[in-house]
Amino acid sequence: GDRDSVYTACKRKCSSLTCGSSxxxxxxxxxxxxxxxxxxxxxxxxxxxxxxxxxxxxxRGLPVLQYHGKWPFYRLASVIQEPASVxxxxxxxxxxxxxxxxxxSLPAARHYPMYRLYHVHCLVxxxxxxxxxxxxxxxxxxxxxxxxxxxxxxxxxS
Numbered sequence: 513g514d515r516d517s518v519y520t521a522c523k524r525k526c527s528s529l530t531c532g533s534s535x536x537x538x539x540x541x542x543x544x545x546x547x548x549x550x551x552x553x554x555x556x557x558x559x560x561x562x563x564x565x566x567x568x569x570x571x572r573g574l575p576v577l578q579y580h581g582k583w584p585f586y587r588l589a590s591v592i593q594e595p596a597s598v599x600x601x602x603x604x605x606x607x608x609x610x611x612x613x614x615x616x617s618l619p620a621a622r623h624y625p626m627y628r629l630y631h632v633h634c635l636v637x638x639x640x641x642x643x644x645x646x647x648x649x650x651x652x653x654x655x656x657x658x659x660x661x662x663x664x665x666x667x668x669x670s
Contacts, residue, residue, distance in 0.1 A: 615630060
């Protein structure tokens, strides 16, 4: 989808009209949340054009395309890319933390031969779920790598 000529033309036009360098030329106006999540004016143009082109394609009976390797999800509060994935990642993080706290509260837990191994495994898993939620909030090269390397660390540690 991101190579589609209609999408690229829309993004180019939106960027030139909306993302000018000065306020008199329609300069970028962003909320603090968008700034905090790293959304630029050009990113917003891509997002808007992705949904416009998708609506046009669906109306014409054409299949929905992926853009930059992802399906065209709607952002939550204009900033969180994949809200369901973020929610489920945070739920997994919470489950791991609750499990760790329950394990640590057992009276004899510190005397288990595998105590440290279980403890470290849970911390490695929590790290992976944290980075998964960050990645699904905002897909950047750095968040993608942190997510994938953290998930690989869980697999390797297991």
